[in-house]
Amino acid sequence: MDLSVNLPRGLRLKNPIIAASGTFGFGPEYAAYVDLNQLGGISVKGISPKPWRGNPPPRVWETPAGLLNSIGLQNPGLATFIEEDIPFLASVDTAVIANIIGHTVEEYRQVAERLSQEERIDAFEVNISCPNVKEGGISFGHDPRQAFLVTQAVRSVTEKPVMVKVSPNMAEPWVVAQAAVDAGADMISAINTLVGMAIDLKRRRPALGGVTGGLSGPAVKPVALRVVYEIASRVSVPVIGMGGIESAEDVLEFFLAGARAVMVGTVTFQYPERMLSIIEEIPKVWRRYGFQDLPEAVGAAHLDKEGEPG
Amino acid sequence: MKNAFKASIVARDEVAPDHVELILSSPELEDAQPGQFCHVLTPGMLRRPLSFSRLDRKRGRAGVLLQVVGSGTAWLYERRVGEQLDLLGPLGRGFEPPDPSRPWLLVGGGVGIPPLYAALQCWQAAWDQPLGVILGARAATAVIMTKDFQDRGVYPLVTTDDGSLGRFGTVMGPFLEWMDRYPESQVMACGPTGMLAALHGAAKARQGSMQLCLEQRMGCGIGACLACVVPAQPIGEEGPCYRRVCTEGPVFQAEELVF
Numbered sequence: 001m002d003l004s005v006n007l008p009r010g011l012r013l014k015n016p017i018i019a020a021s022g023t024f025g026f027g028p029e030y031a032a033y034v035d036l037n038q039l040g041g042i043s044v045k046g047i048s049p050k051p052w053r054g055n056p057p058p059r060v061w062e063t064p065a066g067l068l069n070s071i072g073l074q075n076p077g078l079a080t081f082i083e084e085d086i087p088f089l090a091s092v093d094t095a096v097i098a099n100i101i102g103h104t105v106e107e108y109r110q111v112a113e114r115l116s117q118e119e120r121i122d123a124f125e126v127n128i129s130c131p132n133v134k135e136g137g138i139s140f141g142h143d144p145r146q147a148f149l150v151t152q153a154v155r156s157v158t159e160k161p162v163m164v165k166v167s168p169n170m171a172e173p174w175v176v177a178q179a180a181v182d183a184g185a186d187m188i189s190a191i192n193t194l195v196g197m198a199i200d201l202k203r204r205r206p207a208l209g210g211v212t213g214g215l216s217g218p219a220v221k222p223v224a225l226r227v228v229y230e231i232a233s234r235v236s237v238p239v240i241g242m243g244g245i246e247s248a249e250d251v252l253e254f255f256l257a258g259a260r261a262v263m264v265g266t267v268t269f270q271y272p273e274r275m276l277s278i279i280e281e282i283p284k285v286w287r288r289y290g291f292q293d294l295p296e297a298v299g300a301a302h303l304d305k306e307g308e309p310g
Numbered sequence: 311m312k313n314a315f316k317a318s319i320v321a322r323d324e325v326a327p328d329h330v331e332l333i334l335s336s337p338e339l340e341d342a343q344p345g346q347f348c349h350v351l352t353p354g355m356l357r358r359p360l361s362f363s364r365l366d367r368k369r370g371r372a373g374v375l376l377q378v379v380g381s382g383t384a385w386l387y388e389r390r391v392g393e394q395l396d397l398l399g400p401l402g403r404g405f406e407p408p409d410p411s412r413p414w415l416l417v418g419g420g421v422g423i424p425p426l427y428a429a430l431q432c433w434q435a436a437w438d439q440p441l442g443v444i445l446g447a448r449a450a451t452a453v454i455m456t457k458d459f460q461d462r463g464v465y466p467l468v469t470t471d472d473g474s475l476g477r478f479g480t481v482m483g484p485f486l487e488w489m490d491r492y493p494e495s496q497v498m499a500c501g502p503t504g505m506l507a508a509l510h511g512a513a514k515a516r517q518g519s520m521q522l523c524l525e526q527r528m529g530c531g532i533g534a535c536l537a538c539v540v541p542a543q544p545i546g547e548e549g550p551c552y553r554r555v556c557t558e559g560p561v562f563q564a565e566e567l568v569f
C-alpha cells in the first residue's frame with residue numbers, strides 16, 4: 001500500500017504519521033530511540049523570536065488515560081533553533097514542520113519570515129491554541145478575527161505550506177478554522193490540548209506549577225474526533241488530526257472523521273517506537289476495515305457520504 | 311533500539327516495609343553510571359524514573375530500590391524474579407567522580423540513598439582520604455541500605471526525624487560537624503527537596519564542592535518535552551532559568567541550582 005500523502009503546496013509525506021509538536025523536541029532527542037527517517041514528519045517544539053522561560057514546575061501530571069501539562073512553551077528561541085537544530089534536521093529525511101508561537105502578530109510573522117528562508121523547513125504549523133500561556137497563543141486562537149490576522153501575517157511572508165493549529169476549548173472551533181482558511185491557511189491541524197487542572201491532595205494545591213494545564217492522551221480522543229469531524233465537514237482544506245492516538249485503528253478513526261494525516265504525541269513518552277509500529281500496521285488495519293488505499297478512508301464516516309460498512 | 315530495552319529481574323529483596331530492591335539484568339546496563347537513572351514502563355500514562363542503587367557493569371546488572379508511594383511503584387513492588395521490565399536508559403548526567411586527594415562525604419535521605427551507594431561502590435576502591443556517610447529517614451522503618459554500606463567497611467551515621475533510630479533530627483547536625491572537621495570535603499547528596507535546599511544553603515558559605523541529585527516529575531525522560539525542569543542559574547530578569555533534570559541532571563553542581 002502506498003502510504004505517501006500529498007498535501008497542499010507540494011508538501012509530501014512518506015506516510016501519514018507526524019510527531020506532534022512539544023512531545024518530540026527538535027528531533028535529535030529521540031534519534032537514539034526512533035529511526036527518524038521512517039516518520040512522515042516531525043512538528044518541532046514551538047519556536048518564538050526570543051527564548052521563552054516557560055511555566056514553573058511541576059509541569060506534568062498523570063490523569064486517568066490522560067496527561068496534563070503546563071510546559072508554557074519554553075523554547076530557546078529562533079536563533080538557537082537555526083544554529084543548533086536545523087543542521088541536525090538537515091541530516092534527516094523526513095518532513096520538518098516548524099511550529100511557531102508569539103506574543104503578538106508581529107512575532108509570529110518574524111519567525112515565519114526568517115524560517116521561510118530555511119530550505120530544511122517544509123511547512124509551518126501556526127500554534128494559536130496553546131492553553132498554557134496567558135498572552136499570545138490562545139488569545140489568538142479563540143478569536144476568529146485575531147486568528148485571521150495571525151494567519152494573514154504568516155501567509156504574507158512565506159510560500160511554504162501553512163497549517164493553523166486549532167484549539168478544542170470552544171464550542172465552535174470551525175469558526176476559527178474557517179477564519180484561518182480565509183486568511184490563506186493551506187491546512188488545519190487539530191486538536192491542541194484541552195484546558196484542565198488537577199489538585200495535589202498532599203500539598204492542598206493545584207498540582208501544576210502553572211495552575212491549569214492542557215490535557216492530552218487517550219482521554220481526549222473523543223473530543224478530538226468530534227473537532228476533526230466538524231471541521232472537515234465545514235472547511236475546504238485538508239485537516240491533520242491528533243489527540244490520543246495510540247494505534248493504527250485510532251489513525252483510521254481520524255481518517256474516517258476527515259483527517260488526511262495525523263500527529264502522535266503523548267503515547268511516545270511511554271513507547272518511543274510506537275509511531276513506527278503504527279506505520280507498519282496501517283496497511284493491515286486499512287484492509288481489515290475494507291479500504292484499499294489511504295485516501296479512500298478520508299472522511300468516509302461523514303453521513304453525506306455513502307459508506308460501505310466493513 | 312539501544313537505549314530502549316527489556317531487562318530481566320534476577321533478584322528481588324524487600325529491604326524495609328514498602329521498600330523493594332530489584333536487580334535487573336541486560337547488556338545495556340553495562341554503561342550505567344552512579345547517579346544515572348532508568349525510565350521504567352508501568353501501567354500508567356507515564357514511565358517512572360528510578361535511580362540505580364548498585365551496579366555490576368561487567369555482568370550488565372543494575373539495581374533499583376524503590377519505595378511504594380503510588381500506583382506505579384505499587385505495581386513495581388509486585389514484580390517477581392523472572393519477569394521483565396521495559397526500560398529507557400541509562401539516562402541523565404550522573405555524579406562526577408570524586409577527587410581522590412580530598413575528603414568525601416555522602417549525604418542521603420530516604421530513597422535518595424540508593425544512588426549514593428552506587429557511587430560508593432564505584433569509586434571506593436583505593437580511597438585513603440576521610441570518607442563519611444550520613445543517612446537520614448523519617449523513622450527507623452525507612453532507613454535503608456545501612457548494611458550494604460557496612461559490608462563495604464563504611465559505617466553510616468544515621469538520623470531519624472522521630473529519633474527511632476540513630477540521632478534524633480535531620481542530617482544537618484552531623485553534616486555541619488563533618489564540614490567543620492573537613493572543610494575541603496566534596497559532598498554528594500540525594501534526598502527530599504527540603505534536605506537538598508538546606509544543604510545547598512549551608513554549602514554556600516563553605517569552600518568544599520557539592521553535587522546534588524534531584525527529582526522532578528517527568529514526561530519523556532530523555533530531554534524532549536521540557537517537563538522535568540528545576541530553577542537554575544543564571545537568574546535573569548524573569549527569575550531563574552529552567553533546566554531539565556532528565557538530561558542536564560539529575561546530578562547538578564550546587565552552584566548551578568537555585569532553591
Ligand SMILES: Cc1cc2nc3c(=O)[nH]c(=O)nc-3n(C[C@H](O)[C@H](O)[C@H](O)COP(=O)(O)OP(=O)(O)OC[C@H]3O[C@@H](n4cnc5c(N)ncnc54)[C@H](O)[C@@H]3O)c2cc1C
Binds near residue numbers: 359374382
Ligand atoms: C531521577 C529520579 C530518580 C528517582 N529515583 C528513585 C529511587 O531510586 N527510588 C524511589 O523509590 N524513587 C525514586 N524516584 C521517585 C520515583 O520516581 C517516584 O516515587 C515514582 O515515580 C512515583 O510513582 P507512583 O506511580 O508510585 O506515584 P504517583 O504519585 O501515583 O505518580 C504519579 C505521577 O507522578 C510522578 N511522581 C510522583 N512522585 C514523584 C517523585 N518523587 N519524583 C518524580 N516523579 C514523581 C510519577 O512518576 C507519575 O508520573 C526518583 C525520581 C527521579 C526524578
Ligand SMILES: Cc1cc2nc3c(=O)[nH]c(=O)nc-3n(C[C@H](O)[C@H](O)[C@H](O)COP(=O)(O)O)c2cc1C
Binds near residue numbers: 045073537
Ligand atoms: C508535554 C506536551 C507539550 C506540548 N507542546 C506543544 C507545543 O509546543 N506546541 C503545540 O502546538 N502543541 C503542543 N502540545 C500539544 C500536542 O502537539 C498535541 O496537540 C496534543 O498533545 C494532542 O495529541 P496527543 O494526545 O497525541 O498528545 C504539547 C503536548 C504535550 C503533552
Ligand code: FES
Binds near residue numbers: 531533539
Ligand atoms: S522529562 Fe521530558 S525533558 Fe525531561
